[in-house]
Amino acid sequence: MWAGRVDEGYVFGGLSATCVETLKGVPMLLESTDERVRARLLPDACDEDAGSADWQRHAVPELERLFASRAQLVRRDLAGLRKLGKSDVQLLLIPNSHVNAWLAALNAARLALFALNDLEARHLEAEGFAQATLKQQEAMLRIQVLAEMQSVLLGDYELESGGSMADLTPDDADDDP
Amino acid sequence: MFVFAATKEATETKTAPKTSLAPPWNVIVHDDPVTLMTYVTKVFRQVFGYAQEHAHRLMMEVHTNGRSIVWTGAREQAEMYVQKLQAFHLLSSLEVVDG
Numbered sequence: 428m429w430a431g432r433v434d435e436g437y438v439f440g441g442l443s444a445t446c447v448e449t450l451k452g453v454p455m456l457l458e459s460t461d462e463r464v465r466a467r468l469l470p471d472a473c474d475e476d477a478g479s480a481d482w483q484r485h486a487v488p489e490l491e492r493l494f495a496s497r498a499q500l501v502r503r504d505l506a507g508l509r510k511l512g513k514s515d516v517q518l519l520l521i522p523n524s525h526v527n528a529w530l531a532a533l534n535a536a537r538l539a540l541f542a543l544n545d546l547e548a549r550h551l552e553a554e555g556f557a558q559a560t561l562k563q564q565e566a567m568l569r570i571q572v573l574a575e576m577q578s579v580l581l582g583d584y585e586l587e588s589g590g591s592m593a594d595l596t597p598d599d600a601d602d603d604p
Numbered sequence: 605m606f607v608f609a610a611t612k613e614a615t616e617t618k619t620a621p622k623t624s625l626a627p628p629w630n631v632i633v634h635d636d637p638v639t640l641m642t643y644v645t646k647v648f649r650q651v652f653g654y655a656q657e658h659a660h661r662l663m664m665e666v667h668t669n670g671r672s673i674v675w676t677g678a679r680e681q682a683e684m685y686v687q688k689l690q691a692f693h694l695l696s697s698l699e700v701v702d703g
Contacts, residue, residue, distance in 0.1 A: 471697070493691055538638050574640060578642070
């Protein structure tokens with residue numbers, strides 16, 4: 428996977444089938460009804476009973492609407508995934524105006540994968556990967572892929588920039604530019 | 605004149621305890637092993653308008669101590685901030701300031 432900056436936003440290329448599958452899971456994870464995911468994405472804000480009931484009644488529905496709207500936006504951008512050239516690797520454009528929504532959605536997806544696979548902090552430590560089950564290891568790799576995309580959007584990496592999406596050639600799809 | 609004085613007195617007796625019954629609330633952010641540190645800093649800047657250095661210091665406090673008080677004030681506003689932090693998926697909660 429590589430990333431670059433174009434006038435319209437951030438472009439991610441060289442996306443393998445597994446990367447694309449991981450990305451397509453993001454909106455589903457954001458809208459997951461699994462109790463473990465809901466407990467993490469929609470936690471209680473305070474300990475007292477009355478406050479907690481108010482929170483569930485007022486804040487949670489608003490947050491659910493926000494997450495659903497983010498999921499829709501991510502789905503729309505993913506629908507724009509395109510192939511350049513003959514290979515199966517694909518390009519994704521995240522428009523500048525969608526960056527904040529993507530950052531939050533990627534974070535939600537990473538937290539949801541963590542919760543759904545019963546991962547613990549110890550799994551993320553140096554020797555943790557080897558102690559995880561195969562299913563957990565796969566989840567950890569997906570969490571890492573999504574973290575790399577988050578880091579790009581956060582500006583943690585220096586990216587090549589310039590030009591527009593229309594300037595990209597078939598060779599850009601699978602090779603590092 | 606007499607009525608006015610009585611009303612004023614009654615108002616004062618009613619409002620004084622109300623003020624003392626509204627303690628400030630803390631907005632707490634808790635550490636989680638998944639969320640990226642630079643993301644936490646960005647969210648603090650975006651939600652509270654904190655400068656980069658202050659946001660970074662609070663993020664480091666969350667990371668090293670497991671939690672940080674990121675804002676203190678009236679309950680209604682504290683609830684609004686917690687909702688905003690949860691909108692970005694930061695593990696956050698409210699607690700009343702002791703004493």
